[in-house]
Amino acid sequence: MTFRKYLVLAGVTVFAAAGDSMLSHGMKQAGSISIHHLQGVIVAILNPWVAVGIVLLLAFFASYMNALSWADLTYVLPATSLGYVLLALVAKFALHEQVSPMRWMGIALISGGVSFVAGGPALTSHPHPETQENEEAVVSSAAAGGAKR
């Protein structure tokens, strides 16, 4: 794991949390959308909070795809869940909302889960056979298998 890879995981966490909260803030301003009034969607997209939220969620998606290219799904997903913790901390210290003991317990559980995974390897699945090194590995293991027979 390089510093750059940790930065990508941090991007996954921060962009998801920031994007979701901006969308939620913007949609409360834009009002509810029903099937019968679909033009409400356009009004919602024109809302600057919603627009910035969408851009942030696109950034989340790009960094999520980036992370999945070199790490296991079961390694990346707990990292995304740290976003919930981030949101609760922002609610407490920036927005001065009340965070109930139940939520603090939830934060503790998620943080514990993330630290469990972070201590292990990032990639455990089979390397995909398209890259040069792996092709060589496949060939040599096939040769070894042939020798055994």
Add this chain to the structure above:
Amino acid sequence: MRSVYTWGGILVVVFFSVVGDVVLARAMKQVGDVHDLWQRYGLWTVIGRTLGNSNFFIGVAAMALAFFSLLFALSWGDVSLVAPAAASLTFIGNAVAAKLFLHEKVDRRRWIAAALVAGGVALLAG
């Protein structure tokens, strides 16, 4: 009867989310390490290889279906039940699916993590 609809909706959301995550994870493994590709061949190669991968589009379509089924489920049940239940069951479902279909080594450490995170998410939104 209403709760049957709500839980049915939650399960549909979880199903599509898990399919989306697993297929996207497979797509990106097929694309290869984005950092390496970017350094060797440039950004356009990364974008071209990603958009040229059919699994990528299947994954995005599954994610879109998950999103729309979440909207339906939310119209049948309370947000405080649907959102955390769907999110935490997706964590468990992903751990199982990653082991079965992506052949990730989901060891005891990762099972515990999935369970802790799923429980934590349920508590946070509850």
